[in-house]
Amino acid sequence: MSKKLKLIGLSSVASVMALSAAAQDPVSLTVVSWGGAYTASQQRAYHSPFMELNPHVTIINDDGSANALAGLRAQAQAGNVTWDLVDMLPSDAQLACDEGIILQIDHDEMLAAAPDGTPASQDFLPGSLGECFIPQIVYSTVLTFRPGAFPADAQPSSIADLFDVENFPGRRALQDRPGTNLEWALYADGVAPEDIYEVLATPEGVDRAFAKLDTIKDHIIFWTEGAQAPQLLADGEVAFATGYNGRMFEAIEVEGMDAEIIWDGQVVEWDGWVVPADGPNVELVMEYLYWATDTQRLADQAKFISYGPARASSAGLVGQHADLGIDMAPHMPTNPDNYFAPIVLDNDFWVDYGDELRERFANWMLQ
Amino acid sequence: MAEFQAPYQDAFTDAHRLWGEPELWRIIQREGRPLTASYYVAALDREYNAAGEIVLRDENRRIYVSLFGRTLALSLAITGMTFLLGFPIAYYLSILPMRYANLLMIAVLLPFWTSLLVRTSAWIVLLQQQGVINNTLVALGVITDDGRFSLIYNQTGTIIAMTHILLPFMVLPLYSVMRTIPPSYTRAAKSLGATPWTAFRRVYFPQTLPGIGAGGVLVFIISIGYYITPALVGGQSGRMISNEIARHIQQSLNWGLAAALGSMLLAGVLVLYWLYNRLVGADSLKLG
Structure with a gap:
């Protein structure tokens, strides 16, 4: 063959x-x-x-x-x-x-x-x-939450809810790098997905993103490896976790973790x-x-x-999952039902501005 | 070079916006020499200003000095904890008959022979909010379900896990010194009229000092450069300088800064050792 x-x-x-x-x-x-x-x-x-x-x-x-x-x-x-x-x-x-x-x-x-x-x-x-x-x-980086962490009639549904510690208390697990986090901070602050990188390219935009992150800083646990995010959710250590959609699929569908994916503002990348x-x-x-x-x-x-x-x-x-036999299409980030408010990660932006943003983010984490 | 046409100023700023900044050209001029101190300057939270003088960085970019301070404080706390826990264990081991002492010694050494990652992961299981300790306390009604302790992913987690992992390094030197102290000295002190506390304080304790010194220096120096445990259980507030060095090596790829931080850490340890040698004398160290 x-x-x-x-x-x-x-x-x-x-x-x-x-x-x-x-x-x-x-x-x-x-x-x-x-x-x-x-x-x-x-x-x-x-x-x-x-x-x-x-x-x-x-x-x-x-x-x-x-x-x-x-x-x-x-x-x-x-x-x-x-x-x-x-x-x-x-x-x-x-x-x-x-x-x-x-x-x-x-x-x-x-x-x-x-x-x-x-x-x-x-x-x-x-x-x-x-x-x-x-x-x-x-793949995409998505926000996932533990339904048990919130009352049944007040479940989170958007990226803005991640930044709302008043209505959605609990710890949040975020990745320890600026990519995705800064985009989401601006998105939750009211910037439209297509304008995010334009705003983030200005010093005021960066300050605005960090100011938004400051509002949840005391509630954050940072993760490094992709496998840590679903683990923190499964252990009940956090109410929200950001993570790669495939890992979350594996944890939820294959391993039976009680969690739900929020496709709002998913950050899409190759x-x-x-x-x-x-x-x-x-x-x-x-x-x-x-x-x-x-x-x-x-x-x-x-x-x-x-x-x-x-x-x-x-x-x-693309057909069905090899072991579970469920249709894979509804779980794909590019499925139209999931792709309603995507943020497409701008690699040119990150090649250009990545170094200074990574340094600032690392300093911000340590302070 | 074919793409670079006059006017060159526009050609450069077209290539990258930062070429238009005079600051960048000053940096090239300053850092063009074979040897520069700039990484050390950065490692001390300082930078060069436009006039080339070394000044403190903006407040929100000062991290390393306080991180060195935190590393020292955490290491001292861990050394203190291992001493408080290790001293009674070592004393008890030293007065037991040999066959019981050996049995207990295995209990001390068993974790020592277990993989570091296994021990650290075990602490994660025990300490996390839905973990064994919190669940037990909730079940016993000591704390409410909302009042669970945050024992991990912060400084508490780093201190607990590292104290456990480094405890054998304190117990072993103490034990080897205590075994050589003849019990007759304390008995003699008592027969001469000393209370048990005075006999311990004036006669027994001073003789254990070489063991305390050795254990203390050992635990302190190991913990000051500890990496994997703070990375796994320390969260943000329990991070130490070695985690930052690792980040610069692996993620930000700033090897120069990592090397500067690393050599400063080494120099710091050497200074502390020298100080210890002056105060106590390295000859008196007894590692067993």
């Missing part, structure tokens, strides 16, 4: 022959990702099937994506690149790309076309591909692969990527976690 696809997609048959001939010695690939339910979905959709097709390959998961940029820089500076493939966010990928520590991707050459022949550059959703970045999924320059097995990684980012594989991942595939041609193939 994989060989047939390769023959269709790759321009040169000779390079395929060379790859399969050379690829018999046992190799292990170190794939860096986000851990928890997310890595598990990649394991089941990509890694395990790939290892079955290529018995000489062993894929090792490394849960280092939260510090991927630091890791890439450290390995490049030390001249000892041990990571083969890294899952990271597009803004960090753009920084790494500009620094030349990850490989540029020729999208139509290195990625499979859609089954109907549409080239990869047109099949991936608009704006998702980067110079060095191959998106897998669109996530995808980059290939470290000078990695130990670049050719094999490219073979893996060609296969693991094709239409069927991206649709497969949605069977295991509620993140939307990044290819237009995968959308029709």
Whole structure:
């Protein structure tokens, strides 16, 4: 199967022959990702099937994506690149790309076309591909709450309620980075989703966002790793938690946690692969990527976690959850019922203003 | 270079808005030298002003000096707690017959051999608001359901978990010193008319000082650079300087500042050790 696809997609048959001939010695690939339910979905959709097709390959998961940029820089500076493939966010990928520590991707050459022949550059959703970045999924950061923390007739329903400690008391678990938090502070303060980055680009807008965050500061517990947010909710430690929608889906639907997602103001972003320059097995990684980012594989991942595939041609193939048998479509961030007030994360903004906002946010957390 | 056409001022500000700021060019001029002190300056909550003088930063950006202070205070508190808990344990161990003492010693050492992460996670289970301790207190009617204690994700959490984790480092040196103190000294003091309290204070306690010194220095120096436990149970108010160093290494990628903070921490520990040596004498340290 994989060989047939390769023959269709790759321009040169000779390079395929060379790859399969050379690829018999046992190799292990170190794939860096986000851990928890997310890595598990990649394991089941990509890694395990790939290892079955290529018995000489062993894929090792490394849960280092939260510090991927630091890791890439450290390995490049030390001249000892041990990571083969890294899952990271597009803004960090753009920084790494500009620094030349990850490989540029020729999208139509290195990625499979859609089954109907549409080239990869047109099949991936608009704006998702980067110079060095191959998106897998669109995910969102959503607000989730514990219904038991509030009276039945006064349940929270919007981002504004997160900032309303009077009517919705209880602790809040927020991520320990400025992205999403600053956007939500302005959104709750009355800024329309499409104007948020314009306001945040001004010093007054930043002050306004921090002033809004000040109002709930005493009620915040900060989380770092994606798995912590649902844990804090499940333990009853917090009334609200922000988190990635796929993790929340896993906790609520698969593990039966009593919590509800508020889709208002969901912050939508891509996530995808980059290939470290000078990695130990670049050719094999490219073979893996060609296969693991094709239409069927991206649709497969949605069977295991509620993140939307990044290819237009995968959308029709998204079906039911592999274990639960429930329809996945209503749980996707891009489902029209959920996509009524999205904030699309502006990566250019965060590349440009990220450093100073991150510093200010870190100082704000410590004070 | 083909994209950079005259007028260059506009070309630069087009490329990035910050190129228009004279401050940026001053920084390039100042930091262009092979050696600069700017990371140390930043680590002391100070910065260069337009005239190149070192001044205090804006109030809302001063964090490191107070964080160093908090790290010192927390470490002292933890050292004090381990002493208060460790001294009676070590004394009891030292007067028990050997076979019971060995059994109890295993109880002291067992947590010492358990993974740090396991012990810290166990404290999360015990201390959280819906955790074992709060649930028990609510069930016993000591506190109401709304009045649950916040024992974790704050300084209290850091102090409790680290005191437990570092307790063996206090007990072991104390025990090894106490075992060598002949009980006849205290008996002699009593037979010469001392009350039990005087005998303890004037005869027994001074002989345990090398153990207290060793345990104290050990616990203090370990806790001043402690990282994983405050990160997991400390929340924001229980964070220590090492968490900030880790953040600069892993997240903000400001390795220069992390190195400056780290070397200041090291220098601080060396100064404290030197001070201890002057006051008590490092020769008297007994680690067992």
